[in-house]
Amino acid sequence: MTTTFAVPTIDDIRAAAARIAPHAAVTPLLHSPALDAAAGGTVLLKAEVLQHTGSFKLRGALNRLLQIEPHARAGGVVAFSSGNHGQAVAFSATLLGMPSVIVMPKDAPPIKIERTRAFGAEVVLYDRYTEDRVAIGRSIAAERGATVVPPFEDPYVVTGQGTLALEALTQASAMGYVPDAMLVCCGGGGLLAGCALAAEAVSPRTVVHSCEPELFDDTARSLEAGHRVSNDPAHRSICDAIVTPEPGEFTFSINQPRVGRGLRVSDDEVLRAIAFAVRELKLVVEPGGAAALAALLAGRIETAGRTTLVVTTGGNIDPGILSRALSFS
């Protein structure tokens, strides 16, 4: 695949913000004395776990779906995802009166299948060992005239996610702060790309950093190498929402010249961050949504005397993992 998308502009992100405003929540930017004390500086926390469907994915999904021409709406949308993207597409489609099909592996956790159905989607299950989900999705799209909604390799998805940074940096400014750094959980790099574009335009002093599981640090290594590199698929991480094979071609082309060094966290550091969020912030954060908070708490970046903006991106945590985090620290 060759990227043929132009790099989005801040005007594209502002247009996305206006487009999704009637449907998405403006999530709070929290300033907690407990976090300041832990960091020895000022920390502003974007509580995107409070977004509808429990993750930032709603922003990109809504922005993409709102681009579908009226004549194509009846065909609906299709997405491959067992997680937050699928739930966001299902919720957005139902909200906008479109049918949705979410293609999920047969062995996905039953709670995720149920939840996606509860948002109004038709769930199509496939066998991840013998079937090709892309072929299944394409055939559904062709049969029904449905629009495929990719999780990150799409300019409208990227600008939708970028509204998070535009919103957070505007909130920070209203509170009198210009963040020195912005820490963003990173899988395929769509949120990172949207945040990098927004920060470049409205807060150029703010350095945006990717935060990844240490064994799925493809963006960090790609930034160091200057080209895209992949993860070893044999590795495992509890951060399921941000475990991706490699950076997207489009998203990496945006991120490579714009973001700072990549930060890495261990699963134990993520569990400690989840427990901290419960105990001190009263927020429920899922592992993949806690990577940036974990990087901050583990001291992966200098925070003393500085202002750091940290994004908690999602809260759809398995109850067993949450209980494990609570007993961990």
Add this chain to the structure above:
Amino acid sequence: MTTTFAVPTIDDIRAAAARIAPHAAVTPLLHSPALDAAAGGTVLLKAEVLQHTGSFKLRGALNRLLQIEPHARAGGVVAFSSGNHGQAVAFSATLLGMPSVIVMPKDAPPIKIERTRAFGAEVVLYDRYTEDRVAIGRSIAAERGATVVPPFEDPYVVTGQGTLALEALTQASAMGYVPDAMLVCCGGGGLLAGCALAAEAVSPRTVVHSCEPELFDDTARSLEAGHRVSNDPAHRSICDAIVTPEPGEFTFSINQPRVGRGLRVSDDEVLRAIAFAVRELKLVVEPGGAAALAALLAGRIETAGRTTLVVTTGGNIDPGILSRALSFS
């Protein structure tokens, strides 16, 4: 004790709001599609769990401490509390540069003792079976020239708590809503009184309701009887933060002519509400802080086609109770 306090006015609450504004968080008023669906109407949720120290008690404590004359500040403050009030007083005193003593029973959970100390207080332990905490507190106050900070029977505490309703009703109005009902967790009645006074002045159409554990429904029964009645102290509830012997004399004098009927919830309904908050709202709510949400979810009041404002008052939950709630439903 005879109440000699005048009934506070909305101007007193507005003054409290201005006084605490530099130190307290403005907590978000959330509008969640999941809650609307559960209620069949519009629900606005005041996420006061996101207040500093994890509960609304900060508002009253700050407002009371900010009234202490400069010459009396060095003597500091003293409070009896093993919970949110003690933590709020400790945090506020440290913030304002005053010493604080919190008198707690020897058998209070170690985590609460640690947490109160971490906020900067000196913790004085007593034996609840052989010692009189009021005598201990008075002797400390006399020796050190410290000011006693009561948990609810105080006009500055009541007006401080009232800032929560003033803030929430102003936020609701900015979102285009006038709540038909406001559900408030109730122990001694200080928050309820502050909310009733604020609603009466700025949103007279909004009926304020107390929400209590069914075995500690002293406010509900007192409202029904027209005078204060007590709870059976042999009863038990997981809602530790709002388990009180009877309504305060001062707070009940405010509440009796101003609030609607009292709502009651069981411990199981509270556990289900805590699980709902984690799963759908991504908020951590403690049992005593979840009584109002439990009353809403259990259908204790008509919500279909109406606008209901529900307050989650605190998030300092024991990890064991949280795990129990997660496995409960």
